[in-house]
Amino acid sequence: MQEKTQSCPFHAIHNIKEFDALDSVARENPWPYSDWLRAGADRRVYKLPQEDTIYLLHRFDDVKAALTDADTFSNKIIPTVKSPFFALTDGKDHQRIRSIIATFFTPNNLQKREADVQQIVQEATENLLQKGQCELFENWAVPIPLGVLASMFGLPGHEASIAKYHHHAVAINRALFVTGGTGPRRSEEPTVAEKAAISFAIFKNIPRFIKLWKMVGNKGMAELKTMVQFARKDLATPRPNFEHIPAGLGPLLELMLLFLEKLKTHKNKDGTDGSDVIATLNFYQKKGDISLVEAMMAGAFILFAGHETVTSLLSNCFVHLARNPATFQELKAEPGLIENFVEEMLRFYTPVGRFLRRTTRAVELNGQRIPKDAIVILMLGAANTDAERFENGCVFDPGRKNARQHLAFGKGVHFCIGATLARMQAVAALKALVGRASSIAVDETKPLKMVTDRDNGIFRYEELKVVVK
Ligand code: HEM
Numbered sequence: 001m002q003e004k005t006q007s008c009p010f011h012a013i014h015n016i017k018e019f020d021a022l023d024s025v026a027r028e029n030p031w032p033y034s035d036w037l038r039a040g041a042d043r044r045v046y047k048l049p050q051e052d053t054i055y056l057l058h059r060f061d062d063v064k065a066a067l068t069d070a071d072t073f074s075n076k077i078i079p080t081v082k083s084p085f086f087a088l089t090d091g092k093d094h095q096r097i098r099s100i101i102a103t104f105f106t107p108n109n110l111q112k113r114e115a116d117v118q119q120i121v122q123e124a125t126e127n128l129l130q131k132g133q134c135e136l137f138e139n140w141a142v143p144i145p146l147g148v149l150a151s152m153f154g155l156p157g158h159e160a161s162i163a164k165y166h167h168h169a170v171a172i173n174r175a176l177f178v179t180g181g182t183g184p185r186r187s188e189e190p191t192v193a194e195k196a197a198i199s200f201a202i203f204k205n206i207p208r209f210i211k212l213w214k215m216v217g218n219k220g221m222a223e224l225k226t227m228v229q230f231a232r233k234d235l236a237t238p239r240p241n242f243e244h245i246p247a248g249l250g251p252l253l254e255l256m257l258l259f260l261e262k263l264k265t266h267k268n269k270d271g272t273d274g275s276d277v278i279a280t281l282n283f284y285q286k287k288g289d290i291s292l293v294e295a296m297m298a299g300a301f302i303l304f305a306g307h308e309t310v311t312s313l314l315s316n317c318f319v320h321l322a323r324n325p326a327t328f329q330e331l332k333a334e335p336g337l338i339e340n341f342v343e344e345m346l347r348f349y350t351p352v353g354r355f356l357r358r359t360t361r362a363v364e365l366n367g368q369r370i371p372k373d374a375i376v377i378l379m380l381g382a383a384n385t386d387a388e389r390f391e392n393g394c395v396f397d398p399g400r401k402n403a404r405q406h407l408a409f410g411k412g413v414h415f416c417i418g419a420t421l422a423r424m425q426a427v428a429a430l431k432a433l434v435g436r437a438s439s440i441a442v443d444e445t446k447p448l449k450m451v452t453d454r455d456n457g458i459f460r461y462e463e464l465k466v467v468v469k
Contacts, residue, residue: 175248
């Protein structure tokens with residue numbers, strides 16, 4: 001392919017003196033910060049300024065090594081008695097639930113899902129073309145992944161439901177990282193106003209709590225309590241952000257109830273092979289391999305793990321192609337190039353730029369020490385542009401041979417369980433787009449705003465007004 005974007009797509013930043021990765025500063029323009037981190041040998045392990053226990057790893061080999069050493073770099077970042085989400089824990093509990101969920105994503109079950117994915121993609125792309133001038137997230141980048149997830153879980157997939165899941169998932173994502181959060185530096189305790197807002201939100205949600213209690217019983221409520229109860233109070237949590245909790249509580253409870261209702265009313269189907277997600281969760285629940293509360297939380301987790309990630313990838317592909325019309329035409333002429341293009345997109349515009357880990361022991365790297373119980377931010381985006389692994393890593397090269405070696409889906413025991421489904425959606429969506437549209441454009445008359453309030457470093461724009469012909 002011809003195109004090689006010769007420099008990072010955003011402006012260069014000079015005189016970087018320090019990097020507060022938890023602030024929103026590098027969200028819009030991470031590349032110069034990644035370059036700066038790599039430029040100093042003493043920054044190989046980088047301690048965040050003004051933080052005692054937060055470190056960064058950013059080189060490809062270091063990030064990959066940390067991802068594959070779950071014993072040392074633990075996913076149990078939130079020190080509650082029991083993890084609220086299976087992905088935020090390690091060891092037997094993680095393996096037990098992951099092995100059930102993995103049955104939804106076997107090659108056989110993904111093959112069965114492909115016709116659904118194609119139909120959802122075709123409908124969304126047709127809608128985009130018919131509108132011609134519209135907002136991309138609302139009409140394409142959100143309905144595709146949420147349509148696929150709704151179909152997977154047997155949830156309503158019409159427009160109003162999709163808008164509701166999107167709203168809820170975003171509100172939860174904002175609120176979720178209260179204990180592993182990012183944003184400007186702030187106190188570890190909620191302010192009086194935040195405490196009052198949280199109490200009011202709890203009060204307002206009493207009817208939902210009662211409904212939940214009726215459905216999961218005392219045992220389920222006790223289990224839920226262990227998921228919010230801290231086992232260790234001595235562990236510092238990075239930048240807890242209490243501001244978004246009130247707005248996230250109602251949506252989280254609603255999604256939990258939605259999955260509970262599905263689990264309770266869908267009991268008699270055969271769930272042995274993973275092709276029906278809810279039936280499978282029920283099957284393993286009856287066997288005693290997963291509790292009702294764990295099944296409900298797994299459903300809710302997959303809904304937000306499989307949504308904004310794919311939305312980010314799809315929208316970034318659109319923007320890149322709109323800015324590089326020659327590449328758009330090349331993909332149109334040769335759709336076989338789309339698969340590698342998607343891999344380069346995942347590498348260069350890593351949809352989730354960072355993941356957190358907590359050290360279970362002290363680690364020494366390059367003579368630099370990370371203490372036990374420290375938070376380590378694994379900079380997936382920076383690792384993916386490391387020139388040691390990817391020649392001219394800060395150059396977007398759609399024909400790059402080793403693009404697929406990126407870490408955008410993680411590595412090791414927590415490797416993204418939905419990676420194949422995500423790739424399937426992106427390839428289908430781009431094939432439909434370049435196949436049907438003759439040209440695409442993004443309205444950049446006003447500066448585009450990046451999302452900066454999702455703590456996992458999701459890399460996407462807030463809103464995109466587009467023209468598709
Ligand atoms: C472009 C899209 C996606 C990206 C970039 C992405 C990225 C990731 C990454 C980096 C991880 C590893 C997290 C860690 O190491 O702690 C992960 C885990 C996970 N992903 Fe994805 N993901 C995407 C799409 C999906 C989809 C479509 C689904 C499901 C429908 C999904 C479900 C999950 C789940 C359940 C986990 C947790 C796995 C575990 O901890 O064992 N993801 N994802």
